Amino acid sequence: MSNDREVILSVKHVDVSFDNGGKKRFRAVKDATFDIYRGETFALVGESGSGKTTLGRAILRINELSNGEIDFKGKRISGKISKEEDTNVIRSIQMIFQDPAASLNERATIEYCVSEGLYNFHLYKDEADRIAKVDKALEDVGLLPEHKSRYPHEFSGGQRQRVGIARAMIMEPEFIVADEPISALDVSIRAQVLNLMNKLKEEKGLTYLFIAHDLSVVRFIADRIAVIHLGRIVEIADSEELFAHPLHPYTVSLLSAVPMPDPQIEKNRKLVVYDNSKRDLSGPKPVLQEITPGHFVFANDREMAEYREKLKKMDEEKKNLTNQ
Amino acid sequence: MSEIANNEIMNETAVEEQLPADAFEFAEFDEKESEHIAAPRYSYWGSVWKTFIRNKFTVGLAIFIIILVAFAIIQPMFSGYDPMIAPYINDSSHKFQSPSLKYLFGTDNVGNSVFDAVFAGARNSIIISFVCTAINMLIGIPVGALWGFSKKLDKYMIEIYNVISNVPFLLLAMILSYVLGSGYLPLIFTMTCTDWIYVAYFIRTQVMIIRDREYNLASKCLGTPTWTMITKNILPYLISVIMTYVSREIPALISYEVFLSYMGLGLSAKYASLGKLISQYTSFMTGYPHLFWIPVGILACISISLYVVGQRLADAADPRTHM
Numbered sequence: 001m002s003n004d005r006e007v008i009l010s011v012k013h014v015d016v017s018f019d020n021g022g023k024k025r026f027r028a029v030k031d032a033t034f035d036i037y038r039g040e041t042f043a044l045v046g047e048s049g050s051g052k053t054t055l056g057r058a059i060l061r062i063n064e065l066s067n068g069e070i071d072f073k074g075k076r077i078s079g080k081i082s083k084e085e086d087t088n089v090i091r092s093i094q095m096i097f098q099d100p101a102a103s104l105n106e107r108a109t110i111e112y113c114v115s116e117g118l119y120n121f122h123l124y125k126d127e128a129d130r131i132a133k134v135d136k137a138l139e140d141v142g143l144l145p146e147h148k149s150r151y152p153h154e155f156s157g158g159q160r161q162r163v164g165i166a167r168a169m170i171m172e173p174e175f176i177v178a179d180e181p182i183s184a185l186d187v188s189i190r191a192q193v194l195n196l197m198n199k200l201k202e203e204k205g206l207t208y209l210f211i212a213h214d215l216s217v218v219r220f221i222a223d224r225i226a227v228i229h230l231g232r233i234v235e236i237a238d239s240e241e242l243f244a245h246p247l248h249p250y251t252v253s254l255l256s257a258v259p260m261p262d263p264q265i266e267k268n269r270k271l272v273v274y275d276n277s278k279r280d281l282s283g284p285k286p287v288l289q290e291i292t293p294g295h296f297v298f299a300n301d302r303e304m305a306e307y308r309e310k311l312k313k314m315d316e317e318k319k320n321l322t323n324q
Numbered sequence: 325m326s327e328i329a330n331n332e333i334m335n336e337t338a339v340e341e342q343l344p345a346d347a348f349e350f351a352e353f354d355e356k357e358s359e360h361i362a363a364p365r366y367s368y369w370g371s372v373w374k375t376f377i378r379n380k381f382t383v384g385l386a387i388f389i390i391i392l393v394a395f396a397i398i399q400p401m402f403s404g405y406d407p408m409i410a411p412y413i414n415d416s417s418h419k420f421q422s423p424s425l426k427y428l429f430g431t432d433n434v435g436n437s438v439f440d441a442v443f444a445g446a447r448n449s450i451i452i453s454f455v456c457t458a459i460n461m462l463i464g465i466p467v468g469a470l471w472g473f474s475k476k477l478d479k480y481m482i483e484i485y486n487v488i489s490n491v492p493f494l495l496l497a498m499i500l501s502y503v504l505g506s507g508y509l510p511l512i513f514t515m516t517c518t519d520w521i522y523v524a525y526f527i528r529t530q531v532m533i534i535r536d537r538e539y540n541l542a543s544k545c546l547g548t549p550t551w552t553m554i555t556k557n558i559l560p561y562l563i564s565v566i567m568t569y570v571s572r573e574i575p576a577l578i579s580y581e582v583f584l585s586y587m588g589l590g591l592s593a594k595y596a597s598l599g600k601l602i603s604q605y606t607s608f609m610t611g612y613p614h615l616f617w618i619p620v621g622i623l624a625c626i627s628i629s630l631y632v633v634g635q636r637l638a639d640a641a642d643p644r645t646h647m
Contacts, residue, residue: 057541060545062541062544062545086547087547090545090546090547091547094545094546095542095545097538097541097542098538099538102537102538102539103538103539103541103542104539104542105539105543105556105557106539106561106643107368107557107560107561107643108556108557108560112556116543116546116548117546117547119552120546120547120548120549120552121547142355142359143359144356144359144360146360147359147361149365150361150365150366151366151368153366153643154361154363154366155361159359164542167542167546171546
């Protein structure tokens, strides 16, 4: 990734831990460091319990950081910030939630759900202006103005998720954390929501942090991908680069788990099981380091040498294939 | 089965043959149409009402309790019953009369109409319990909602709750009745000064259950202030459990009032009350049992029907019953 692009969100050595009363602390996110550039879709991929949602919520300041800091447009947003800054950040960073059934207030009309943010910061001139804004937001996500007086339980899952998107969009944010926005949806409407998110991104110049566990979806929507395992970011690379040259054994294992729609390939697909205990973990402590421009991997020097070797081999194989 | 299916297919082909081609036209695909919701509009209170009146027994009971309460409020205004006045106290033929047309429930040991006495008593008991319930709820719900929301407040409130809940209520009632005397306001104060904290504790627990649900996180992300969260996100979800609580609280407070008056800690002599009547008539239990059972029966009628109607209303307020 070229360095002249503007960094919109910068996560620096972030730790998030939960203590359960006693001295035992559970570190859900360990030393996460990455930058997100304006206008891109940055995907955070990992299995259940890997800390991806925790990290997403830490950016929205729902979870407190126990270490490190998060900068938004060059200004620190983690920890204590002024009230004015707080308002600014709330407006600029919005979230799309995983479960559309749980993330809408069932006892409020769609009109209230969507205008909630407008009410909080009084972002409208008068009632007519607010109604117009709500209508516009609903229209943007393909819903009808007549839906305003309905309650969330009257909608289908896809419609509800779009209400959730409208609620976030009405704040005119610059950055959106989408926490598995399609995992709870029916397969037939996933594409609809993804296309809508892409459309809105282009129209409004948004930046997404897309949290997911489904690699085929991530490949479709993301520009760059970070793989997180047990709270540790193990690999960051451009989307195509990651799929072409997976280096960290966990990434390899994750990619091998993607089902292929071609029965011939599917028959020969080998599942690589990742087991931390079977790996050679000798040598100094690993850190996240750049192996090729824009491609970071969590490794120590010995492993780096191995990965370089692996990259060379992959390139040779590719050359052989094209030569044939 | 297959014959019928065959016939249907044949019929269809026959119909198709008869139809001219120009009877058909292309329907335009309208994307908006697929978003349209055809179901009638949902209204929360409308559905509560519909669910409530579905059960005829409850509706009957509700009408009964409304009439009973209205009668208890209005009747004493006309009867002019006053427990301090006993015009027939020296007329022994006027005492302990059996129920008759003139005295529907008979007369008591001082020759007063039991009918008038019971309703004058019921009026005070009902008013006190309604007022106390209202006060307890008005203090308890907001305090409980904030208590459930704020972890900082919880640290202190839970200690206050522990202290208050460990003071025996009867001891408190006795001390307060000695200090404040007996009367309407002291009794209301006695029954509300600590009772609200139980309401608050109950609400706190309920709030904690739904506080961290995803839609509340969503509101937090939108910058919604705590008080708006409470009134818009939390309390609407609690309507049903609050109604359940109220439907237990009103009869419980009527019983409390009866209990305190029976113990001599309640209202002073110049007010009638169901509790005082019951305690006064207990001594004639062997000779004239109806004197005891009539106020007890009225008390039971009021408490039970209020409780049942309240429970049904609480059920109807739960949207899961609206389907």
